[in-house]
Amino acid sequence: MRLKLDTDCPLNLDFTLCCGQTFRWDKQGEWWYGVVKGRACKLRQVENTLEGVNVEFGFIKEYLGLDDDLPKIFAQINKDENMDSAIKAFSGLKILRQEPWECLISYICATYKNILAIKRMLHELSKKFGNKTVFEERNFYTFPTAKKLANASIDDLAKCGLGYRAKYVSETAKMIHRAGFDFECLKRLPYDEAKRELLHFPGVGLKVADCVLLFSLGKTEAFPVDVWVKRVIMRCYKGHFPKEFAEKISGKKSLTDVEYAKLSKFGRDYFGKYAGYAQEYLYHYERTKT
DNA sequence: CAAGTGCCTTTATC
């Protein structure tokens, strides 16, 4: 697969795949290797050309959000100097449309872990419960199915480094394996309703739900608030909140649901329909700032 | 080098 990219709409594959929204892509030389749709593949970007091996154009186009009109999105979210700097620094970072099941389990595992540890957990999980597939003489593993994880023992899941998250993964996998779950249907629901559905799964709170909505269900208004986003909001947008509230949450390590909802709603109200893009740029900006 | 801190938080309990 080879695709000439529209020069008016920037793409930066490196930013997109390494910014912490997805955990199973690995860069070797100039190629990014990953497993999507049960298939190992590789991608690379050479200036304005995107090349893929063992992957379909239609899927990649959706996966990488190539239809998202970045100039239009930037025009909407670029409300101040902070956002302007973040956009300048990471222009071309796209919000992915990941596979929802994998995204859900990934973010249940991601709670209170750092990115390195999350990558390791998901690799171990795939290695133990996914299917091996060989690509360019290297072993890759598909992401485990709901059935596989539903039938796994808590102990075996925990051995992948999940710790107390093993129980949540197991219970969520069982719910989905037993009753099935239509993620496509969620894509068509409004943000609030889709979020309410996701919150039924054990291990899914407000933050995890927002991540799944943003990174796999196309809800670009979702504004996940993790420690880094809380930090950047307190650094750059403190004035938008009552002084007492700002002081209070600045000093704590975790947020209550009410506090979370206030920060997340600020993001949606202030940045608009593409608040999720603003979130990811700010997140990456805050994390890489010296 | 030990001990403490922090990590893309949720849940149980008060």
Added chain:
DNA sequence: AGATAAAGGCACT
């Protein structure tokens, strides 16, 4: 309602 503690384990300081 709202605060607080507990829950892997590993990297980093």
